[in-house]
Amino acid sequence: MKLSTNNLVDGLKATGRKFLLAACSLFFIICFLGAAPKPDKIYIKKVRNGHYQLIVNRKPYIVKGVCYSPIPISANHEYDWWSDSANKPWLVDGKLMQEMGINTVRFYQGHENTEEVKTVIRDLYQNYGIRTIMGSWLGFWEYPCPFYGDKDFQDKVRKEVLEMVNLYKDEPGILMWILGNENNYSCLGQVNPWSTDEIDKEPDPQKQKAMKAKIYYSYINELSKEIHKLDRNHPVALGNGELIGLNFAKEFCSDVDLVACIIYRGKTFGNLFKSLKATFDRPLLLAEFGADAYDAYLKKEDQNMQAFFLESQWRQIYENLANNKEGAGNCLGGTMFEWSDEWWKHDQNSPDSWKVHDTESNWSNGSYYFDIKAEGNKNMNEEWFGIVALSEELENGLNKRIPRKAYYVVREFWKNPNLNNNKKKKAENSK
């Protein structure tokens, strides 16, 4: 077949059109895929000096967070606020949080109404840029659990955790996962004690504790590995009360990305950051810390006392962020306990008491020294930890939020984090 010039031109045109069509199609496919919302890659970077940084959207991210559980007056922890689509407390709170500078909320656990949970995560993120740390109690409060040595119990909790990850991992607002809270204390047998037949046969109590810690932390490690298989975009944290048991975590928990500690040490965290580095070199999130706003000695609300402790605690968090030469450099930030007061906490079995802002203290902690002379040294008022107080007065169907002094003091600190570090300033000025 002889091809004329015209035919050749026509042929080339036709081929070109096809190529153009294919290229355009490919371009649109890429654009379409690119336009679909997808979670940011969030990871922890170990910087050259051995410090740790949380990276979100390729930028360092300091967790300026708060534990969030907006239980209204007259309700207890069983109240399903997630489904309160009429009042949407998270929208009111999210706005106030954004104005304060909060960029993260921590949920101890989601809810069975998973679509509502997604709505809350999305609303907070899309409206206020607030990201979510999602946690799991790991069955710690289920009666008569926990049985971390029991295979069926482990499987049940594993299923719940992996379901949680599958459900929410693609939500752009998700920041990380936290496994457990203060569950490690159960290994010492002091709270929610558990055991196994094998442990019971061991006469040495120290060995018993070591056996429990091995079981518990190995289990956390398994969960962490499985989460990583499902979700490569979000770090997994080990929730831990103080540093107790982390010598075991070092041995059995190599697959967790960071430690999320619950710490109540008063004005500062003492040698926490360096101790962690020496015990289990992982980045640290202060997942629960703070102070109550009630003076149990003078028997009156004291917002200043709370603000005093929180400002000091945040100062130390900032001192230990990455790239502060003098600090341990292993802190990623913190989530304060907590956003709003919870009036049900003093007596969770008495609905009448949920309507009352109880002033009777639940526990003692000498590090909060202003009111330690209270009767029996019980100075910690569990119902008064809110950065915002709740009023019985309703505003748009919700208990009115009244920011406490800590709200403003921490806001100012975040705007201008003054570490009173003269040496650092001198060094910076000389650069």
Added chain:
Amino acid sequence: MTKEKNPYFKFSGLISFIICGALFLCLTRANSFAQGDNQLVSLTKQVIESKTNAELYAPFDELKVIYFKDNKYPEFVDFLKSLSLKKKEIEPFVDYYIALTRYSQLKYLEEKQNWDEYFSQGNTYRDEITAAAQKSIDATGPKDALWVYARLLLWQFHKDQQDVLAEQALSDLMSSVSEYSKESNDPLPIKNAADKLLSYGEKGKSRELYKIYVSKIISSDLKDDQLKNTAGDFYKQGNLELSEAIYDVYLERIIKSLPKEEAVAILFDIAKLFAYKNEGSNDMLYAEKIFQKIEELAGKESFDEELIYLRAFNLEKAKEYQMAKDIYVDFVQRFPADSRVEQATYKIGIICAYILRDIKCGRDNFVKLAEKETTTPYVISSLYQLGLLSQWENDLEKAKGYYNKLLEKAKEDFSESLAMAKERIKEIEESRAMEYNIKTFLDVSLKGTELVGDMQKLNLNASSYILNKGKEVAITSGAYVPESGCMQVELQYLWSGDLEKTKPPLAQLSSSPSFATSYKEPGTKVINLVVIAPGGILDRNIDMLDVY
């Protein structure tokens, strides 16, 4: 900063006087509270007319006292700033005192909960503290006391803040003191730094500085008696660390220089000073250290009955039970006629049986007393202890025998022991188990398999260990409970032994870590405690009180 004379100091007195007067007139406007205060004029004059740095310490310190007395911190800072404008050479002092004033001001604001100023000015003041202290350090050197004081202040600030610079500040302070000690003859700043470290609980570091201080004062040709008096003065002030450091040097000297008998007599006096007593300062372990030194020097024979008893009693109160038992045994063997032999024998029994878990030794000593013809508190108590041991071993007939013998001997006296014995007999007769608290204590103490770190996690203390009949005594315990965060661990306190009429009453004692009581009858009273946590037995402890 050095002590070299500055040309400024060559100005005539007249000019200085005029400057001082003018300065004071200016200052009085800002310091109306001090109007008419001649002291302020005089101190200002001293500062302005000073020719060396050494002359500045006293007036600055007095000025500080005047202003701090009424918490006039801002006024003092203003005053200091005005002062430095008039005489540049005093700047390091002004800087140090500005830092010190802001530091004290912040403490005051926190203490008085003056939060408005605390939150609005806190950062500014903190910045001022670090900047001014650093300026003072930069302008001074190892010859200057101010160098040490500024370092000390900086460390205190960082320590209070518990911030990341605290460690470095401490290290800087220690090396500064070390350098200063080589360059300066005035040992006082070293002591002041050591005192401050001690008050912050930095025992090891304070001891290091006290050693430097002691070496300085010794090298200043202090005579033996002066050394002894200095050590005694620090003892009276309650600074035992320093007192002991000086006594150590003094003892080293007299052991070499004095005849043995004379030296031993002095050693005994010092040991008595530090040994346990109800009131005053004690350091039981230091006392034992001296007793050991005496034993090395002059042998056990040099201890008379008073001293050997004191040594055993002191060791018992220091909770060094094995050594205490050995010395009590020695005491009983060497001085069998002493009036305290029964008490010592009873204590040997208690220590053997319940602390060292040597039931045979315990029983042997109780039997020695129980077989006596006389009826004394120790005979009665030993019969009760023998009954308890037999009852615990389930030899109920034997136990009942001991209790009955107790009833027979005690007759109407010893009502406290009688009541306990009757209760035990009732248990046996009604085939009931022994009272739970006593049984738990005996189980834990005599078997001892359930505890790790026996008697290490539970403290037990009495407000007084030597009591008169009827005098109230407070018994307190402190349990070391592993961290449990905001989930508080509920502890159960199983008190037993010679409790008598307690406050709070016995029924409420299981939730109480402390109680008060008093005794109607003399003798050695034994208090037992087992603490139970949700995970099982936490620990146990035992204590002995002597009632006269």
